[in-house]
Amino acid sequence: MARTITLEVYRYRPEEESEPVFQSYEVPFRSDWVILDALNHVKDQIDGTLSYRWSCRMGGCGSCGMMVNGDPVLTCAAFLESYAPGPIRVEPLQHFPVIRDLVTDLEDFLGKLTSVKPWIVREEEKPVEEGEYKQTPEELADFKRYSMCINCMLCYAACPVYGLEPEFTGPAAIALAQRYNLDNRDQGNEERMEILSHDDGIWSCTLVGECSAVCPKDVDPAGAIQRYKLAGAAHWWKSFLLPWQNR
């Protein structure tokens, strides 16, 4: 008889129930299957009403983040074998409102992401005739780590500060702001500092460090926020001691 493993899947069907319930599914236990494969098996073979997000299946799109046995993971990178003999409890990413089953609402995150201006800000664009903005490998190395973020939101699910204070801008958005601050082509540092140097920005972070621990791309948002805090403090002292340099 083929081996199986039990998935305990969080179900929330707002038109049927006011509270979520857990539904158990027996799925084939295969060593080459990740949890996303098991969910796809449920969707295709057992219960077509199950809702969840996924896309690339290779850790690139950041769509399939869920809580597995209480930890935020990309389900395309979490092998069933790691959770044997089960049962495996699959829930939507915590700290986000649940729309249906394993699908959470992204609006809050997307709003915060755009609020930090995650693009190259130029005070003045130079004419095309003057050529490209050049960058040395050392200058690229300064921010490359922070540019690897795939917006999977595992860091938000791991961050207790965001869970307790949803106004907190959060790890990924701040790391991305730092990615552009450290880019030698960018001139938006002052604008982002205005946005992030307040209570709901960098100063809400208490350096729990779990955002970096769960990041599947080794972005280290916690480190980015601490660097930002240092820059924020230096910025404040500079404007305090040299007020004539303020714009």
Added chain:
Amino acid sequence: MSPNVHYKPHHPKWYRVRKPIFWWIRRFADIRFIFREMTSVAVAYSVIGLVIIYRALLTGPEAYAALMNTLKEPLWITVNIFALGAVLYHAITWFNLAPRAIVVRLGKWRIPDLMIAGGNYAAWFVISAVIFWAYVSG
């Protein structure tokens, strides 16, 4: 965002739970974090203790001797040993985290994390040695 949003046009009926007050007792990493945060109380206690000792010194030899006698009681010795341990833990975790916030470059060379943390430890050791020397030499 309200947790009590109901169906309305273009808005789903969310389900959202409030984070429980004892959220941190489920995972070891969270317990360790809360413990690290709690050691801040010991840091505050140590600072207040130093101020009280300084005040007794300024008041006079009798006040200082009376305070020292009080601190020799087993209760205060126990409290201070616990506070010392907590402050040491706080300082060590702080120094170990320093390289994540401090990035120093000398030209193209980025100073390694180990040297940033090591610099903190070295400064701690030198300052402690100077204070100890000042105390021993009277």
